[in-house]
Amino acid sequence: MTALRTLEAAAWAGEVAAAFVERLQSTPSLRVCLPTGATPIPVYDALAARIGRGDASFAQATVILLDEWLGLPPGDPARCDTRLRAQLLDRLPVPPAAVHTIEVDAPDLEATVARHAACSLDLDLVVLGLGINGHVGFNEPGSLPDSPTRVVRLAASSRRAAMARYGSATVPTAGITLGMDRILAARKVWLLVTGERKAGILRRALRDPEGPDCPASYLRRHRGLTVFTDSEAAALLG
Ligand code: F6R
Numbered sequence: 667m668t669a670l671r672t673l674e675a676a677a678w679a680g681e682v683a684a685a686f687v688e689r690l691q692s693t694p695s696l697r698v699c700l701p702t703g704a705t706p707i708p709v710y711d712a713l714a715a716r717i718g719r720g721d722a723s724f725a726q727a728t729v730i731l732l733d734e735w736l737g738l739p740p741g742d743p744a745r746c747d748t749r750l751r752a753q754l755l756d757r758l759p760v761p762p763a764a765v766h767t768i769e770v771d772a773p774d775l776e777a778t779v780a781r782h783a784a785c786s787l788d789l790d791l792v793v794l795g796l797g798i799n800g801h802v803g804f805n806e807p808g809s810l811p812d813s814p815t816r817v818v819r820l821a822a823s824s825r826r827a828a829m830a831r832y833g834s835a836t837v838p839t840a841g842i843t844l845g846m847d848r849i850l851a852a853r854k855v856w857l858l859v860t861g862e863r864k865a866g867i868l869r870r871a872l873r874d875p876e877g878p879d880c881p882a883s884y885l886r887r888h889r890g891l892t893v894f895t896d897s898e899a900a901a902l903l904g
Pocket of ligand 1: 795
C-alpha cells in the first residue's frame, strides 16, 4: 500500500526534511541512498539547516550515492558526487560516518559496479526523484524489478534534461545506477515529486498497471513506499 503525502508547495521541502530528521533521530546509524537532481535541492537546504541547529546528526549514518555519470572528470559541476557534497554533505557540521560515492574514475568499471552493489546491501532508506520518462536513478524505461546495479546507456531525454541544467561541457551517454533490485530490497523508499510537469508521469507511475515503460511503477509493490508530492505534481491523481 503506497503512502501518499501530498503537501502544499511552500511546505513540501520542510516536511520532507522533518521526516528525514525523524528517521535520523530514530535510527542514528541510518544507511541511506540519496539522489541528486533538482527535486531534492530544497529538501537538502532544509535538512542542512535542521542538522546545523542540532536537531539530528549524520555522524553515525552511512550515505550511498544513487547514481553517477560516466565520462565526466572529478569535480565536474554536473557530477552527482560533486553535487551531493555541495548541496548537503559539505554543509553538515559533522560528516557522515561513511560516504560511498561511485568510483567512475577507476580503470575497472565492472569492479566499481560490484563494489557499489556490495555497499548498498541492507539499506534502511532509498530516496528517489522521478524522471520525466518514469526512470528512477538511471533505471531507464526497459528496466525490470530485478535489474541489478550496472552500467546503463542513458535515454536521450534524460541526458538532455540533466546536462542542460548543470553546465557541463560534455554530455555523457552512460552512467552507473543502483539497480531496481537494491531499491526494492531497501526497508523504506521515498519518492520525491514536485511540479506540474511531473503530474502526468506521476499518474502513470501510481495509477496505471506497472510495467517496464515506467520503472517507477514497480515501486508500488514495495510495502514501505512513501510518495512525497506537492499538490501540483499530484493534480492528476484524482
Ligand atoms: C538523480 C537521479 C534521477 C533524478 C530524476 C529526476 O540522481 O537519479 O533519477 O532523480 O531524473 O530529476 P529532477 O529531480 O532533476 O527532476
